[in-house]
Amino acid sequence: MLMGAYDFDIPVTFRHRIRFTKDAFAEGNSVLADLLEAERERKVIVFLEDSIDQLFPVLRQQIQNYLETQTNLKLTEIVIMAGGEDCKISKTQIMDGIIPIERNGIDRHSYVFCIGGGAFLDVIGLSAATAHRGVRLVRFPTTTLAQDDSGVGVKNGINAFGKKNFIGAFAVPYAVVNDFQFLYTQSAHNNRSGLSEAVKVALVKDGAFFDWLEENVESLTSLEPSALEEAVERSAILHARHIALGGDPFETGSSRPLDFGHWTAHKMEQLTDFELSHADAVSVGVALDTLYSARCGWLPEKDAWRAVEVLQRLQLPVWHESLELRDEEGSRLVYRGLEEFREHLGGALTVLMLEGVGRGVDRHSVDEPLHDSCINELKEVSQRGVPT
Numbered sequence: 001m002l003m004g005a006y007d008f009d010i011p012v013t014f015r016h017r018i019r020f021t022k023d024a025f026a027e028g029n030s031v032l033a034d035l036l037e038a039e040r041e042r043k044v045i046v047f048l049e050d051s052i053d054q055l056f057p058v059l060r061q062q063i064q065n066y067l068e069t070q071t072n073l074k075l076t077e078i079v080i081m082a083g084g085e086d087c088k089i090s091k092t093q094i095m096d097g098i099i100p101i102e103r104n105g106i107d108r109h110s111y112v113f114c115i116g117g118g119a120f121l122d123v124i125g126l127s128a129a130t131a132h133r134g135v136r137l138v139r140f141p142t143t144t145l146a147q148d149d150s151g152v153g154v155k156n157g158i159n160a161f162g163k164k165n166f167i168g169a170f171a172v173p174y175a176v177v178n179d180f181q182f183l184y185t186q187s188a189h190n191n192r193s194g195l196s197e198a199v200k201v202a203l204v205k206d207g208a209f210f211d212w213l214e215e216n217v218e219s220l221t222s223l224e225p226s227a228l229e230e231a232v233e234r235s236a237i238l239h240a241r242h243i244a245l246g247g248d249p250f251e252t253g254s255s256r257p258l259d260f261g262h263w264t265a266h267k268m269e270q271l272t273d274f275e276l277s278h279a280d281a282v283s284v285g286v287a288l289d290t291l292y293s294a295r296c297g298w299l300p301e302k303d304a305w306r307a308v309e310v311l312q313r314l315q316l317p318v319w320h321e322s323l324e325l326r327d328e329e330g331s332r333l334v335y336r337g338l339e340e341f342r343e344h345l346g347g348a349l350t351v352l353m354l355e356g357v358g359r360g361v362d363r364h365s366v367d368e369p370l371h372d373s374c375i376n377e378l379k380e381v382s383q384r385g386v387p388t
């Protein structure tokens, strides 16, 4: 009788293709055509978020013309669906993505184009990752946050049991096309708030990028295109580089540096029933954990206030009333986010804190009374401004 134990290492390499352009579907723009492998005729299905369909009324026709004239691809259907955080809560949404994939005979050599905000990409990404156990997904993120962070990642997911991204899958997209034309139809607030992820990744990974954000904060606040687009591109590449070269693309370890400030952010989103956007919640979470890092003596205090000031000059929140919600014992509900964060990761609680601008450090506990005092300080700052 054979009763052996066999361990195999399975080497797998993925290519993560990311492109930046403007008007990806315009006649003569070869960025997309060059990306697609189309020596034989392949099928494409397009999922388009309804808000983008309304804001860009010629887009459908442009996509059709582009695919016909510049590629070998056959467009089978353009499916219009709702986006926003609500689409991540709906229980039918994954199937709403899978059914058209099946109906159109999309196989593993066909393409699924997904055009929309981070929430829409998360849902359709999950449909594409699960139909046939994974078909080729090309993401076209349309918000600042989705272009500078979520769209260039390798995660998909929906919310369940009141928890963010409880159901999901890691899947490297076939390609990501960041088309800057989409940035300019967002509200000014949403556009700026997506930069909270750029501030986050700068604080964690790249001090020189943080200095640049600080120097260019006025142009960024007024959404000056060259500054905005540079911020988006630099942030996206820092995120993608960490995923590709950081040694743990599918987050099997306990450390998740790109989730700096996110244990509070995710909990605040949930406590507000997702009224508070991810981008705004990240701004608050980043401000809090930056100040906490200073109050623990790891980060010079002046650097903490620099970060808070950049967020405030971008007109982003550094405190939110959901932080004041408490249980019967008087403990802030936001601290339940720590256990949920640990559970989501598995293993030991690991939260990233800062020990310099551009330098993160893993910690394994949070001192609640000290953190409480940071919340109180930021509440004051949000009313009166950064102390001089």
Ligand SMILES: NC(=O)c1ccc[n+]([C@@H]2O[C@H](COP(=O)([O-])OP(=O)(O)OC[C@H]3O[C@@H](n4cnc5c(N)ncnc54)[C@H](O)[C@@H]3O)[C@@H](O)[C@H]2O)c1
Pocket (backbone or CB within 6 Å): 049, 051, 052, 055, 083, 084, 085, 088, 116, 117, 118, 119, 120, 122, 142, 143, 144, 145, 146, 149, 150, 151, 153, 154, 155, 156, 157, 164, 182, 183, 184, 185, 186, 187, 190, 194, 278, 279
């Ligand atoms: N997968 C990941 O790795 C990852 C990482 C970070 C965040 N996320 C997720 O991304 C989601 C947030 O994404 P988001 O900030 O893009 O929000 P969103 O997708 O909810 O979009 C925000 C709003 O903007 C609208 N919109 C989209 N594009 C627009 C445009 N060009 N012009 C005008 N309006 C537009 C949407 O319809 C929506 O109402 C959250 O669910 C968050 O958890 C995922």
Ligand SMILES: [Zn+2]
Pocket (backbone or CB within 6 Å): 149, 197, 262, 278, 282
């Ligand atoms: Zn985030």
